[in-house]
Amino acid sequence: MRLPEQFLYKMKKFLQDEYEAFLASYQEPKTQGIRINTLKISVEEFLKISPFKLDPVPWCKEGFYYQEEDRPGKHPYYHAGLYYIQEPSAMIPAEILSPMAGERILDACAAPGGKTIQIANKMNGMGILVSNEINLNRVKALIRNVELFGVANAVVTNVPAERLLDYFESYFDKILVDAPCSGEGMFRKDESMIKSWEKQGPEYYVPIQAEILDAASKMLRKGGGVVYSTCTFSAEENEEVVETFLQTHKDFQLKSIDNFPDQYIYGESISKNINKYGNLSMRLWPHRIKGEGHFAAYLEKDNGKNFVQADSQYQKGVAVPKEFQEFVEKNLNISYGGPFEMHGEQLYQVPKGLPVLKGLKILRSGLLLGSLRKQRFEPSQAMAMTLKKTDARRVVDFSSNSPEVIKYLKGETLHIDGEKGWTLVCVDGFPLGWAKQTGDLLKNEYPVAWRRLD
Numbered sequence: 001m002r003l004p005e006q007f008l009y010k011m012k013k014f015l016q017d018e019y020e021a022f023l024a025s026y027q028e029p030k031t032q033g034i035r036i037n038t039l040k041i042s043v044e045e046f047l048k049i050s051p052f053k054l055d056p057v058p059w060c061k062e063g064f065y066y067q068e069e070d071r072p073g074k075h076p077y078y079h080a081g082l083y084y085i086q087e088p089s090a091m092i093p094a095e096i097l098s099p100m101a102g103e104r105i106l107d108a109c110a111a112p113g114g115k116t117i118q119i120a121n122k123m124n125g126m127g128i129l130v131s132n133e134i135n136l137n138r139v140k141a142l143i144r145n146v147e148l149f150g151v152a153n154a155v156v157t158n159v160p161a162e163r164l165l166d167y168f169e170s171y172f173d174k175i176l177v178d179a180p181c182s183g184e185g186m187f188r189k190d191e192s193m194i195k196s197w198e199k200q201g202p203e204y205y206v207p208i209q210a211e212i213l214d215a216a217s218k219m220l221r222k223g224g225g226v227v228y229s230t231c232t233f234s235a236e237e238n239e240e241v242v243e244t245f246l247q248t249h250k251d252f253q254l255k256s257i258d259n260f261p262d263q264y265i266y267g268e269s270i271s272k273n274i275n276k277y278g279n280l281s282m283r284l285w286p287h288r289i290k291g292e293g294h295f296a297a298y299l300e301k302d303n304g305k306n307f308v309q310a311d312s313q314y315q316k317g318v319a320v321p322k323e324f325q326e327f328v329e330k331n332l333n334i335s336y337g338g339p340f341e342m343h344g345e346q347l348y349q350v351p352k353g354l355p356v357l358k359g360l361k362i363l364r365s366g367l368l369l370g371s372l373r374k375q376r377f378e379p380s381q382a383m384a385m386t387l388k389k390t391d392a393r394r395v396v397d398f399s400s401n402s403p404e405v406i407k408y409l410k411g412e413t414l415h416i417d418g419e420k421g422w423t424l425v426c427v428d429g430f431p432l433g434w435a436k437q438t439g440d441l442l443k444n445e446y447p448v449a450w451r452r453l454d
C-alpha cells in the first residue's frame with residue numbers, strides 16, 4: 001500500500017515515538033466486526049445460536065470481532081437483521097452519545113446507517129430518531145438498513161444537515177455529527193480512499209465539518225449534547241474543529257469521556273502533542289487497539305432554550321384506513337396505534353411529537369406500513385422486519401441451513417401447502433419477509449431489490 005508522503009510526514013510529526021508502531025499497523029489485516037441488533041435478539045441469545053466464532057469488542061457490549069474466513073453478510077441471519085456488519089472502532093461514537101428510550105435524537109450525516117441502527121437499538125423503539133443524509137445514492141442504503149434492522153421510529157430525510165435547522169431549532173436531546181472527513185482511518189480497509197484523500201484532504205473538509213457542527217449546536221436543547229466524530233486522524237479535522245467550535249460557541253463545553261480505559265484510547269505522548277482539548281476527546285488508534293481508528297468528542301450545551309410548540313402545530317395524522325384495519329384483523333395478532341399518515345399511496349405510522357415538516361425532503365416518515373392499491377392494503381417489507389414470528393397468523397419457518405431459505409431470499413416461488421393468505425416467512429423464528437400462500441404455492445413477495453443473486 002502506497003500511503004501519501006504528505007500524510008506520512010504529518011503523522012510522524014504528530015505521533016513521534018508512536019509513529020513506527022502506527023506505520024506497522026498497515027501491515028496487519030483489517031479488523032472486521034458485527035454488532036448484534038438488540039431490536040431483534042439479545043446478545044446472550046445470539047451467542048447461543050451464532051454461526052461464527054466471536055470475540056468481544058471492548059468498548060461496545062453488543063460488538064464482536066469475527067474471523068477473516070467468515071462471511072456474515074451471506075448468512076440468512078444477516079437477512080433477518082440479527083446483526084449489522086460494522087468496523088469495530090465505528091461503534092464508539094454512538095456509545096459516547098448514549099441515547100435513551102424516549103429521547104429526540106438526530107443523526108445528521110447518517111448513511112449508510114451503522115450508527116443510526118446502533119442509536120435505534122439504544123432507543124428501543126421509543127422516541128424520535130431523525131436520520132439525515134445529503135447524498136441520494138447513499139440515503140437509499142440508509143433506508144434499506146433502517147428497514148432491514150426493524151427500526152420503526154426513524155424519520156429519514158435527504159437534505160444538507162444545515163437545512164434541518166429551519167425545522168428543528170432547540171429540538172433535539174442529542175445529536176450525532178459523524179462528519180464527512182478525509183477518511184485517513186479508512187486507508188487499510190479501502191485503498192481507494194487514498195486517491196480520494198489526494199484530491200480532497202483535511203483542508204477541504206474542515207469548513208464543511210464546522211458548518212454542520214454549528215447547525216447542530218442550534219438544533220440542540222439546553223442541556224443537550226452533540227457527539228462530533230470522524231474516521232480520520234488529522235488534528236485539523238478533529239481537535240482543531242472542536243477548539244474553533246468552543247471558541248465561537250461559549251455556551252458549550254467539552255464533557256470528559258468516562259468509562260473508557262485511556263491508556264489505549266489516546267495516551268500521554270499523543271495528547272500532550274495536541275491542543276488542550278486532546279485530553280477530553282477520544283482517539284482510537286489502529287496501533288493501540290483492534291480497529292481502524294476513530295475520533296469522538298462530546299460537546300454539551302449549558303445554555304439556550306427548550307423546544308416549545310403549541311399542540312396545534314404538531315403534525316396532524318389521518319384516520320386509520322379501513323383496508324389496513326382489515327389486513328391487520330385477517331393477518332396479524334397485534335394492533336397498531338397512530339398517528340398515521342398517508343404519503344401518496346403509502347401508509348406510515350409516524351413517531352409522536354414531530355414538528356410540522358412541510359417542505360422538508362422526507363423519504364421515510366417513521367414506519368412504512370404498506371401501500372393502498374386498488375382498495376387493497378399490501379404490507380411492506382419494512383413492516384415484516386419489525387414483526388415477531390408470533391405477531392403473524394400464518395408463518396412458514398425455515399431452518400437456517402435449509403435450501404428453501406436461500407430459494408426464498410433469491411425470490412423463487414416455493415411449493416408448500418398452507419392456509420391461503422399473507423404469510424410471514426422466517427428463519428429459525430426470525431422474520432425475513434412476506435409471501436402469499438395460494439393453494440400449494442407460496443408466492444414470493446421478497447422485494448426485488450433485496451434478493452440474493454448468488
Ligand SMILES: C[S@@+](CC[C@H](N)C(=O)[O-])C[C@H]1O[C@@H](n2cnc3c(N)ncnc32)[C@H](O)[C@@H]1O
Pocket residue numbers: 090108109110111112113114115116132133134135138159160161162178179180181208212
Ligand atoms: C462518515 S459518513 C457517515 C457514516 C454513518 N454515520 C454511518 O455510521 O454509517 C459521512 C456522511 O455525511 C454525508 N454528508 C456530507 N455532507 C453532508 C451534509 N452537509 N449534510 C448531511 N450529510 C452530509 C456524506 O454523504 C456521508 O454519507
